[in-house]
Amino acid sequence: MxxxxxxxxxxxxxxxxxxxxxxxxxxxxxxxxxxxxxxxxxxxxxPDRLLRNAEAFTGVYRRLRLRGSLYFAHKANRSTALVRRIAASGFGVDVASVGELQHTLAAGVPGARIMATGPKGDDFLWLSGTAGAIVNADSVAELERLGTLIRRHRLPPVRVMIRLSRFAAVGVSVLSRPSRFGVGADQLDMVLDTLDRYREELVLHGTAFHLDTTGLDEKALAVEGCLMALARCQSKGHTPRAIDIGGGFGIAYLxxxxxxxxxxxxxxxxxxxxxxxxxxxxxxxxxxxxxxxxxxxxxxYPSHRDKAGPAYLEALLACEGPRLRRPLSTMLLESLVELDVEPGRALLDxxxxxxxxxxxxxxxxxxxxxxxxxxxxxxxxxxxxxxxxxxxxxxxxxxxxxxxxxxxxxxxxxxxxxxxxxxxxxxxxxxxxxxxxxxxxxxxxxxxxxxxxxxxxxxxxxxxxxxxxxxxxxxxxxxxxxxxxxx
Ligand SMILES: Cc1ncc(COP(=O)(O)O)c(C=O)c1O
The missing domain is CATH 2.40.37.10 (Lyase, Ornithine Decarboxylase; Chain A, domain 1)
Structure with missing residues (x-):
């Protein structure tokens, strides 16, 4: 018929x-x-599969001779078993609320292996500070609040990442979409001024972004933007060591x-x-x-993806930076900068x-x-x-x-x-x-x-x-x- x-x-x-x-x-x-x-x-x-997925990311680092840390983005799943599995592994956790931070600490992850991201109240900032987590700051105002809090409570200095957004694409037609998160890449000097005012309290660990896109070009622009911002911070006397490119490596579902x-x-x-x-x-x-x-x-969501998870990371690092026209992995290697990642979904494949x-x-x-x-x-x-x-x-x-x-x-x-x-x-x-x-x-x-x-x-x-x-x-x-x- x-x-x-x-x-x-x-x-x-x-x-x-x-x-x-x-x-x-x-x-x-x-x-x-x-x-x-x-x-x-x-x-x-x-839980064992989570570890296998994290190790597949490590394979990319090994092949490209890169150094850096992997933080499991907790927000993608509430399971205690998964966070405990990470605790026993040596990998880190990206927490996006004070609740996730408490959960992660209770699961046995040391504060030094935690990255605090997302919107933060003083409770979240304070607990991140006492735990020794890295604070991935979203705005100058947040940095200011953190510096004041650390000073007032006489806490040890806190490592901070500066989340950037709106990367300028000079001479190239790559879109860097607006985001409610992060400091505009052109406002870095305001960040540096704030860091100068809190030299005893805040230690610049690096620059960061997270983009909700599968587009390699947009991400390559952001990686290069973070590296350039990092170099500028170094020229101003700071000693940052890493860029953090967030998550978004994806899963092929079909x-x-x-x-x-x-x-x-x-x-x-x-x-x-x-x-x-x-x-x-x-x-x-x-x-x-x-x-x-x-x-x-x-x-x-593109339910089928040619490249997802670690393969997507590898493809990204093979891209050229749109300004300097060099592969991103080469730029990272040459500048001795560590690469931090915060995969959520991809680690849960x-x-x-x-x-x-x-x-x-x-x-x-x-x-x-x-x-x-x-x-x-x-x-x-x-x-x-x-x-x-x-x-x-x-x-x-x-x-x-x-x-x-x-x-x-x-x-x-x-x-x-x-x-x-x-x-x-x-x-x-x-x-x-x-x-x-x-x-x-x-x-x-x-x-x-x-x-x-x-x-x-x-x-x-x-x-x-x-x-x-x-x-x-x-x-x-x-x-x-x-x-x-x-x-
Ligand atoms: C700052 C940050 N890092 C990491 C992630 C994890 O993204 P994904 O689960 O797509 O890897 C997110 C997700 O929203 C995020 O906002």
Whole structure:
């Protein structure tokens, strides 16, 4: 039977899944037993994988003969097990609130391996100061407040990084977008004046940026800008030693790049009405039709990325600085400057997975199904973060999947807009109440970043798992210690 374009479906978006998670999901008992005992949704983390990912970043440093520190961006996941794993590893943690700082110190990470970023109240500044953390300052006013606080409380000098933004692109057409964070790179002299006034209290450790972009050109401009700013600080008698390029190294969520490209094509056609709807109420993810043409920008994360994580870092360091026209890694080497990074998402690649129970299944529009889940869009917030991937189906009866279906995933909040996915996902068979859906790669921002107990729904428990012999060991997140498994 031929299928007309109007009735054909969009391609699946199959998640990349490590062999470890595949093995875990293939266990006939454990996933179901965990959800039955601890409730749905249930977050799972594999702390050892976090370490493996951090070591892959170290590999880039080794290959390029660079020095510097890696700080895990805590904000991407609240798990205690993960921070304790980092504590035992020698890597650092980037904390973005006083709560994260307390959590990190309690997990056993020494203050000297902590970088305090983001908006800071006096509590956050004071605790960073007493702990001996580096304070990554966002503004001259913050530096001023920190200097005063250190002086007033007679604390030892604090290492500071200056976060910069709005890097000037002279003679090149690279955009350096505005940011609510950081001091304009052209305002460095104000920073230097402030540092001069607090010579006893503040020690300049380096210059920094974090850009929310996948664009290499924009980041290369910022790396070079930080190096130039660092040189200027040195010329003024300071002895900074590092630049910190933040996070944003990314994850490739999909197995097959072609699926992503064809999904984007079909979405385009669907927005234009040349293809049957593939999203809830014709939602266009930022695209809309205007006089027969698609307008707008696809506002989603590139679920497939050619280069992500350590490979993205390596590609960035191979770029030339737009002014000096030399590879960034060479500039770092020659200037003997250390490179600090704060990856969140990339370090969590294949670290987490979320299990959700199916509550009910009904008929939906255009031949799709409506699958009601025991979780809401804040518990599994991939969609909210613009990451489009299909979940995996674990059937309670273990019967192999038969006929694929398209389904909209409904959350358990009494709200019209509580859809866990606004695109119709592909499932290999019609789910039944009691089956589980497994959402892959939720560790970075999708499992607890947005979770709330609005409507007094249960918040997911988190469990740490690791392979042990032929089976698995697991424990509640708070019960995980890095000595686990040592004899
Ligand atoms: C200052 C800073 N560092 C690091 C990160 C981590 O970014 P990612 O998780 O994309 O690596 C963020 C994220 O917002 C950030 O604001």
């Amino acid at each position: 031929s299928i007309s374009p109007l009735s054909s479906t969009a391609p699946p978006l199959t998640p990349r899944l490590s062999s470890c998670w595949r093995d875990f999901l293939a266990d006939r008992q454990l996933p179901a037993a965990l959800v039955s005992g601890l409730g749905s949704p249930l977050n799972l983390v594999m 197995d097959d790049p072609e699926q992503w490209h064809s999904y984007a094509r079909v979405l385009n056609d669907s927005v234009l009405g040349r293809h049957a709807p593939i999203t809830w109420a014709g939602y266009g993810y930022g695209l809309k039709a205007e006089r027969g043409a698609v307008r707008g920008t696809l506002g989603v 294949q670290v987490g997975l979320t299990l959700v129970a199916v509550r009910e299944v009904r008929d939906g529009p255009d031949g799709s199904l409506l699958v009601g889940l025991d979780a809401n869009r804040h518990d599994v917030s991939a969609e909210e973060h613009g990451v489009l991937v299909d979940p995996l189906l674990l059937r309670a009866d273990g019967v192999p999947p038969d006929e694929p279906v398209r389904a909209y995933l409904l959350g358990n909040l009494c709200l019209e807009n509580d859809l866990i996915s606004r695109r119709a996902v592909h499932l290999p068979a019609t789910p039944r109440p009691g089956d589980l859906l497994a959402f892959a790669n939720t560790g970075g921002y999708f499992m607890d970043f947005a979770a709330t107990d609005a409507l007094m729904q249960r918040r997911a428990a988190t469990v740490a798992v690791r392979p042990a012999g032929q089976g698995w060991r697991w424990c509640l997140d708070a019960e995980y210690w890095p000595t686990e498994g040592e004899q």
